[in-house]
Amino acid sequence: MEALVERLSHLDSHVEGTIRVVMFYDTLMRRRVDLPALARASAGLAECVAGVRLHGTERVIRFSPDGRETSVPPAPASSTVPITLDEEEIGTVWLERPGPPGPLDEVLLDRLAIAAASVVERYGPARTTMADPALVELVVSADCDEAARARALRLLGFAADLPLRVVAVRSELPLDQLGGLLSPARPVKAASLADVGVILATTVDPTPFPAGVRAGIGAAARPDRAWREARTALRFTTPRRPVVHYDALGALALLAQVPREAARENADVTAIARIAARQADLETLDAYCATGSLRRAADLLHLHHSSVSRRLDHIGATLGIDLTDPAGLIRARLALTTWRLLED
Template identity: 80%
Template sequence: MEALALRLSQLDSQVEGAIRVIMFYDTLMRRRVDLPALARASAGLAECVAGIRLHGTGRVIRMSPDGREASASPPPASSTTPITLDEEEIGTVWLERPGPPGSLDLDELLLDRLAIAAAAVVERYGPARTTMADPALVELAISADSDEAARARALRLLGFAADLPLHVVAVRSQLPLDQVGGLICPARPVKAAPLADVGVILATTVDQARFPAGGVRAGGVRAGIGAAESPDRSWREARTALRFSTPRQPVVHYDSLGALALLAQVPNDAARDNADVAAIARIADSPGELETLDTYCSTGSLRRAADLLHLHHSSVARRLEQTGKTLGIDLTEPTGLLRARLALTAWRLLND
């Protein structure tokens, strides 16, 4: 190749420049550089700012000829070229050449080779465009046993840039996980994988209102959303929040639990031995009684509970009076209502 380049370079200086550009990018691709290194090398070759943008993640890399990130607001690009992978445009590369343009032919060739190299980097290191991911990678990203270097590499391979926010969601669903992921995080990086009996969704944004309604039995989902920035801690929070989900509240954000989250830390034996929890267990075989109590505890209002249950408020009042006697709790008192709600929640956690 070098001998051929030498012979061709004697024919025309433009040909020599073109061959040098091609050889330059061939070398970069052999060295398996990442996108920042690719942009940095291109800026040095072009002697102006070079940029790379990936549509899927919104990631933008701009490097100046001195090898540093370009900090000034970008001027209009002097020339651009799309990055194409498998006949799909996945991003754009450009030059920000100030003043009169240089050799347009060489700029076009440089951008063509930069776009090809960027596509190769994305194909090699970037994520598959499907929402479903390798469960081993997802587990590595959220496991408390992973070191930070391994976690960062797993997230990079999944397609999450270091500067992107990350939300972890624990899901039980009859719908495919990729469908749920696409609904709650449209047009942004999102990955999903099954782990044991729980699905995991990693997403840069979570639109809680877009979860399919109805709960698992109705073909929807039950989900818990973690709040922490650290993926491993957020995963723990998401699983805890999932345990608090109910048919009436199928999606729970960990932040919304507040002090209720402490109930998840109560040992099972201690919860079973509690008199109020044991009383809830005794009425569990009566779905109507349990539903009435749950609705009343959720609303704190007799009339609101009656509306949701499609019953007359006097019928609900009679049910609650009987339930209160069974539980040994005065449900008309604030303290009694609090006891019933805590006992009902603790009972659910035991049976999760």
């Protein structure tokens, strides 16, 4: 390779130079080099700094002509060419040549861009957790056609034939840290869409969700349906139940489809709103609905069961529901859950 670079540096014919630049990159592509090797070889050929940037990962690679990756502040690009894959711009290549562009800079960058697109298609983007929100939105959008979704998945580093889990989160931790915890050894990408974090992963272990995180996990195979399910499951999370799998909701998921106005007008939901002003009563009802047992609720609340019993008598009277009756307990659970969905 070094011998070829040396010969190219003495070319007199523009046409011959163009042919040899094309041959140079054809050789690199046959050798299946990676992006750093492409940038390094290009810098040596151009005798100036060469750079590559991928939009999806914000990865920037810059090499100087001496073959070393450079960290000095970049000079203004003398020539720039976009990297395109399947008619979509996925990045940029450039040269930082002092003075005007060289006679072969245009063809050199064209071939570098083609080679870079080939590398991305073959190997996928650099391993990183944070992703371009636009690509993630394409993956989970119900309006996206399947070809565009497959292209976005490939650019994010996911193989089209592998299963994909979709998680909706609200987290006090940065999304990149959370993604690394949930899938430390497998591909994982994260981005923020509006006020909800999105995590895409081939596998998700629910056990390492740290404190301060609420998460809904979709169940569907299609990413757009799984995203809808994950957002629904997120609405059902509580401090006592911070991680909810959509498929564990069963018929409860239907509550998310109840029109808000109809839910607000329901007498049981209105009654829950009244007791919610008293935090102790709300926590007591939540513990009782979660356990279905006076004594287990008392254990959760660290109170004597007689104290919990008195609170429940008062709450039941306020709700107009006999909480000791199984049907009454179901009514209270449904009303409490529906009220929480309204508060989301």
